[in-house]
Amino acid sequence: xxxxxxxxxxxxxxxxxxxxxxxxxxxxxxxxxxxxxxxxxxxxxxxxxxxxxxxxxxxxxxxxxxxxxxxxxxxxxxxxxxxxxxxxxxxxxxxxxxxxxxxxxxxxxxxxxxx
Amino acid sequence: xxxxxxxxxxxxxxxxxxxxxxxxxxxxxxxxxxxxxxxxxxxxxxxxxxxxxxxxxxxxxxxxxxxxxxxxxxxxxxxxxxxxxxxxxxxxxxxxxxxxxxxxxxxxxxxxxxx
Numbered sequence: 001x002x003x004x005x006x007x008x009x010x011x012x013x014x015x016x017x018x019x020x021x022x023x024x025x026x027x028x029x030x031x032x033x034x035x036x037x038x039x040x041x042x043x044x045x046x047x048x049x050x051x052x053x054x055x056x057x058x059x060x061x062x063x064x065x066x067x068x069x070x071x072x073x074x075x076x077x078x079x080x081x082x083x084x085x086x087x088x089x090x091x092x093x094x095x096x097x098x099x100x101x102x103x104x105x106x107x108x109x110x111x112x113x114x115x
Numbered sequence: 116x117x118x119x120x121x122x123x124x125x126x127x128x129x130x131x132x133x134x135x136x137x138x139x140x141x142x143x144x145x146x147x148x149x150x151x152x153x154x155x156x157x158x159x160x161x162x163x164x165x166x167x168x169x170x171x172x173x174x175x176x177x178x179x180x181x182x183x184x185x186x187x188x189x190x191x192x193x194x195x196x197x198x199x200x201x202x203x204x205x206x207x208x209x210x211x212x213x214x215x216x217x218x219x220x221x222x223x224x225x226x227x228x229x230x
Contacts, residue, residue: 036221041226042223043224044158044205044207044221045221046218046219046221089157102171103158103219107155
């Protein structure tokens with residue numbers, strides 16, 4: 001069974017800092033990895049999708065890297081803003097006999113950016 | 116249209132009530148999913164529909180009854196729920212039920228409270 005771990009569980013920083021959120025997974029036979037953002041009580045917004053053949057993806061101030069062999073992904077947030085405050089979830093499917101449509105989620109990193 | 120629309124956003128029901136959650140997508144996706152998310156926990160898979168047929172039921176109690184009337188709609192019928200069923204219910208869809216390579220788009224969720 002795929003296990004996904006996210007570190008840190010919570011992060012509180014002043015505006016303007018560059019941030020690093022970490023995700024690790026136990027089964028490296030993945031097809032892709034997604035980073036989601038979730039605001040309190042809301043649904044999931046997909047931020048970045050990295051295919052297994054890629055090393056990184058960028059969208060605006062966000063950059064996600066993937067090291068499939070070591071089972072790690074990192075989400076970089078540049079020049080953080082208070083509007084970035086949310087919970088960030090990492091999710092992977094598993095290629096080994098996985099349940100169709102099952103994404104394995106980490107517990108998330110709760111980010112607070114204060115002015 | 117790149118959205119998954121869920122209604123209602125909030126639902127309060129008693130344990131003897133019958134209600135339904137609705138989900139709609141117009142992206143031509145052929146796989147649709149229900150996930151359940153308790154507070155401060157990651158989402159957990161409940162059901163998967165593939166080409167309008169139920170392909171996965173993750174041992175969900177029968178008081179939750181999914182229905183897929185057509186390729187764009189997914190319902191979750193609720194009956195005789197328990198207070199512990201209170202949670203955020205997330206609908207998602209993906210282009211095709213490709214094993215292990217699904218890229219899911221999530222809706223905003225329906226917040227259910229069972230009294």
